[in-house]
Amino acid sequence: MDTMFRPIAPGPVHRWGGAALIVARRPDLHGTPVLSPAEQRVVRALPAWRQAEWAAGRLLAKRLAGEVAGAPAAGVEVLPRDDGSPCAFVGGSPLPGVHLSISHTAHHVAAALAPEPVGVDLCETASAAAVRRVADHALSPEELRLVGTDRPETLAGAWALKEAAVKADRSGVFGAAPRRIVILGLRPPVLGGRRRAMVWRAGDAVLALVLARGRAADAPRGPS
Template sequence: METVFRPLVPGRVHHWGGAGLLVARRPDLTHLPLCLSPAEQRVARALPAWRRSEWMAGRLLAKRLAGELLGAPAQEVEVLPREDGSPQLLVGGSPPPRVHVSISHTAGHAAAALARRPVGVDLCETGSAAAVRRVADHAFSPGELSLIGPDRPEALAGAWALKEAAVKADRSGVFGPAPRRIPLLGLRPPALGGPRRAMAWRTGEAVVALVLTGP
């Protein structure tokens, strides 16, 4: 299979563009302790079991990032949903100034990113390329599909992850018109239109994309 993106080692904090990024294989997180606040426990209990497992994996990574990058004790860190569903990091009950968090998870992986500017992270398994192709016309222009090319699962997964990471950074929705308003200009290296910096890596059978917005 063609390799489009450089590899990223899971389980290690990576730094790019002022952001911290942590990706892990879901099976590697199964037995790690996770300290949940009462508010987080209420959110978790309201989720179906399969969704709860994904939710907890992402929060575990976000809390570890906050500990390593902000020096915050695990018991003081919360990651709770805003009204629009996007995650918000709280330390001691308050959001740290100018700290943004993003979380993503698939069946096989989880990822979290932390930055001082709006950030989005997204994972897409290369095995999901066929499903992405079925909805590609919604997210990609004809020119973008030509850039991705046919029969390139890694390129397609990466393009989807880049678009979704961008709408997360913008706090908009991937299922509305937003993805079409974010032009994909390149994959090697990744490039998006507007005031955005983007990067993508291959990790196992997934592509992880990181997007930072703003000046």
């Protein structure tokens, strides 16, 4: 298949730029994550349609954090900070010196851990038409000329880069934040500011990873 981005294999842990990254197809995920009482309270508060994708993301994040920490996945908790971003806990304490990011779509799940603020995002190429409709919100005229609007993969890649970057910045995709993150190149991906980025093809989705140096982290919310 002709692809702009190099493929990434689902299943194993990949390393890039100091980050650990794992991606999987949701149908290939087997097993139900063992949820702590705190995690159960979080998932019960979600709408019913979000609970399965939330659980799939935490299953993958627990596997990744457990492998990085050398702990059983069942002993890892993934709980939200006050801003909603995920934080990994082992033995009731935040996993020291790492940042966690999770992404999920209807068909794929990804998680990343890094010693600096990290964002990971998946965008299905089938979502390119939806991205095209809202492109003016996130992409400047210069970025639109760089990305183009006639190739689903590049649109998905640009959107995933913006999403991953705002996650690393601990901001949101709504409002002015995406416009402040400038895409200077797609192959290889280059972003403005103190950011490093990479993009892969993951089956029918595009996967972006962004590392943001020098970003302050809020104190995580502990298990309760």
